[in-house]
Amino acid sequence: MARILALDYGSKRTGVAVTDELQMIASGLTTVPTANLLTFLRKYFSEEKVELVLLGEPKQMDNTASQSEVGIQEFLKKFTEAFPQMKLLRVDERFTSKMAFQSMIDSGLKKKQRQNKALVDEISATIILQSYLYK
Numbered sequence: 001m002a003r004i005l006a007l008d009y010g011s012k013r014t015g016v017a018v019t020d021e022l023q024m025i026a027s028g029l030t031t032v033p034t035a036n037l038l039t040f041l042r043k044y045f046s047e048e049k050v051e052l053v054l055l056g057e058p059k060q061m062d063n064t065a066s067q068s069e070v071g072i073q074e075f076l077k078k079f080t081e082a083f084p085q086m087k088l089l090r091v092d093e094r095f096t097s098k099m100a101f102q103s104m105i106d107s108g109l110k111k112k113q114r115q116n117k118a119l120v121d122e123i124s125a126t127i128i129l130q131s132y133l134y135k
Contacts, residue, residue, distance in 0.1 A: 002051035005044070006129035008093065008121050009056060009072050010034060015121030017129040021049075026129040031118035037075070038082055045083065053079075053086055056093030056128050091132050096124040103127075 001021050008015035014037050016029040032040045044050070055076070058066035079088065103123060113119070 002049035004052045004054065004129065004132070005029075005041075005050050006054040006091070006125045006132070007037075007056065008096065008125040008128055009037075009068075009075060010121060011068065011071055013118055013121050015118075015123070015125035016040075017122065017125035018048075018050075019129065019133065023133065026126050026133055028122040028126045031122045034075075038078060041079075042082065045086070051087065053083075053088045054091045054128055054132050055088060056096065056124070057090040058093055089132075091128050093124070093128050096127045099124075099127050 001023055003021060004019045004023055006017045006026070008017075012034060013031050014034045015031050017026055018029045019026055041053075055072070058068050058072075076088075079086075
């Protein structure tokens with residue numbers, strides 16, 4: 001089997017999470033500067049077999065698109081041009097940042113460590129991936 005990769009896209013950084021080859025365990029992989037995301041994905045796809053990419057879909061409470069959706073749509077165009085054969089699904093990402101922060105508290109991270117926004121993005125990507133796997 002191939003892996004599933006999840007992205008918590010942001011204007012500055014993108015959190016990345018991935019499953020094991022059996023698609024049972026979701027793990028945070030890294031955080032990538034968004035400007036380098038396509039380069040990172042190109043390299044990762046050449047080294048690992050990935051069958052699906054999940055991309056967080058930020059929505060407002062009333063189910064309308066978030067303002068960050070404009071940047072995500074630009075990324076989607078570039079992604080589909082770069083990887084026309086790769087299957088991509090959007091996944092509702094409401095509350096993932098809050099859930100990520102809470103999981104950092106629950107795991108006992110100190111306040112200084114919880115201020116690491118890159119770690120929050122990586123955990124958010126993991127939560128997006130878990131929500132897809134365990135629904």
